[in-house]
Amino acid sequence: MKLDNYIYKKAALGIGLALTIAITPSCKKSFLDVPQQGQQQSAVFWKTADDAFKGVNAIYGNLRSWENTAFPAIAIENMGSDDADKGSTASDASFFLQFDQFTIDPDQGNISGFWSGQYRNINYTNQVLDNVPAIKMDESLKARYLAEAKFVRALSYFRLVRAFGAVPLRTTVPTDVSQYKIPRSSVAEVYAQIEKDLNEAAAVLPATYGSADVGRATKGAALTLHAKVAMYLKKWSDVLSYTNTVMGLGYSLLPNYEQVFRLANENSSESIFEIQCALVPGNADVSNSQYSQVQGVRGITGGGWGFNVPSADLAASYETGDPRRDATIIFRGETTPEGDKIPEIGDNPMYNQKSYVPFALFVPNYNEGAQQNVRIFRYSDVLLMNAEAANELGNTSQALSSLEQVRFRARQGNTSILPKVTTTDKTALRLAIWKERRSELAMENDRYFDVIRQGRGTEVFGPKGWKAGRNEVWPVPQTEIDISGGLITQNPGY
Structure with a gap:
């Protein structure tokens, strides 16, 4: 389409x-x-x-x-x-x-x-x-x-x-x-x-x-x-x-x-x-959204460029036990609910989980996460x-x-x-x-x-x-x- x-x-x-x-x-x-x-x-x-x-x-x-x-x-x-x-x-x-x-x-x-x-x-x-x-x-x-x-x-x-x-x-x-x-x-x-x-x-x-x-x-x-x-x-x-x-x-x-x-x-x-947004099989040019790509986990195939990361201030602002903290922030070293293991070391301690697309869905030569709608x-x-x-x-x-x-x-x-x-x-x-x-x-x-x-x-x-x-x-x-x-x-x- x-x-x-x-x-x-x-x-x-x-x-x-x-x-x-x-x-x-x-x-x-x-x-x-x-x-x-x-x-x-x-x-x-x-x-x-x-x-x-x-x-x-x-x-x-x-x-x-x-x-x-x-x-x-x-x-x-x-x-x-x-x-x-x-x-x-x-x-x-x-x-x-x-x-x-x-x-x-x-x-x-x-x-x-x-x-x-x-x-x-x-x-x-x-x-x-x-x-x-x-x-x-x-x-x-x-x-x-x-x-x-x-x-x-x-x-x-x-x-x-x-x-x-x-x-x-x-x-x-x-x-x-x-x-x-x-x-x-x-x-x-x-x-x-x-x-x-x-x-x-x-x-x-x-x-x-x-x-x-x-x-x-x-x-x-x-x-x-x-x-x-x-x-x-x-x-x-x-x-x-x-x-x-x-x-x-x-x-x-x-x-x-x-x-x-x-x-x-x-x-x-x-x-x-x-x-x-959508990833169109066989047509990388039309799969042009970069919303997820620019924010994805850096240094991982299927991740992204690693910009716009959650701050330590945001991470500390949640009430104790609030599940939204882990649903908003990908932490270095964690495994996501979709099964992606995030390395223990890397450029940033946190990434935006709301823009995240599971790494297995990455298609070579396409933008990472091109299929992710923007809420x-x-x-x-x-x-x-x-x-x-x-x-x-x-x-x-x-x-x-x-x-x-x-x-x-x-x-x-x-x-x-x-x-x-x-x-x-x-x-x-x-x-x-x-x-x-x-x-x-x-x-x-x-x-x-x-x-x-x-x-x-x-x-x-x-x-x-x-x-x-x-x-x-x-x-x-x-x-x-x-x-x-x-x-x-x-x-x-x-």
Whole structure:
């Protein structure tokens, strides 16, 4: 199976104009199975329902790109947190230390890589939103395609706004050179567009799909992202409302936490949205995800490059006996539940188990772990957002109930560990929920932004070099400032 990944030629990655659709292979599940083709000019594209199908599928294909899931995403979304260290060998990719120690400057390539990756997503979605409405096709399917595009656009703008703050807001594809250069929109304007897209997407997207379309954006995905957006905006009534709705859509926690991240349980009852990846036999070029590869155990055939490793601080943060510690961290010298023996010696004492694929599944000449989906939203996150919102609104009983569902699964029947949280003190319960978020969602690219939204950046990240008034956001890429002729401005302190 394969997805044709439509790559739009553009002038600048952040603000580019799509003129040509070049179709190159990329991997995917059955709903993205489309035939290999040559290049297709935009003047003859966007005419048929099949064009709409291919254009929407291209959006999903791009989500697993290097910029979205590998070094740029890791650098921006996890490396600044106290959960992660650089990993690998000391001399390899030392730029990660600039993120880890908050010494980064606007010229660093992964800053522009992440920015470009998100705007490429947005460019793909804008292509669909600009062109599909005029296509004569089934109107309900058309509406769903547009809703899928709006969800991904909202996701990309959310990743941008929490990383950089104010960013250029582009909701259509430029039609001439004069439209290339636009200034940054305010944070409030970006969030307003995100919420508009999510309201419109959730009103149309189905709660579930048939087997051929598993992996597409759902109503639950749109509502979950909206709940997270509302959490960052401290709109607690909205967080509670959206999460209550998602909790009624049929999701459930898998009994075994470690198994949530294994191949057999991709798109499980706990999964709300995953970036779909696959290893396509006989076609290494389309098996192009490097999410697992860059984080895999270093020095082992079938492992990987060994970056983005769990920190000693994370390992020490778990409650005694919490099974999530061993399910999140591969320790040097252990044998994994899947039977892989990790050497006693090596470059790093720990690796990310959530990105792990058993070594026996490695196929020579393919990326290690190319078949591993990337979990973006899980049901446990919904429960913890629900608990946090309920506590902020004074509904202690609901907060405790939602929190307990997460802890109940984590303890896996062992009542001697992870006792029920019973405090009714609002501040104490808030701290308990925040601690639970770290234990449950470690290495899933939430911790860094969680701590900042909680107002604890100096307290938690200060020892690493984090400074208030500067490091709440990353620097805007200098390349984007230069291309805009100074219309795009830099964040304070950089």
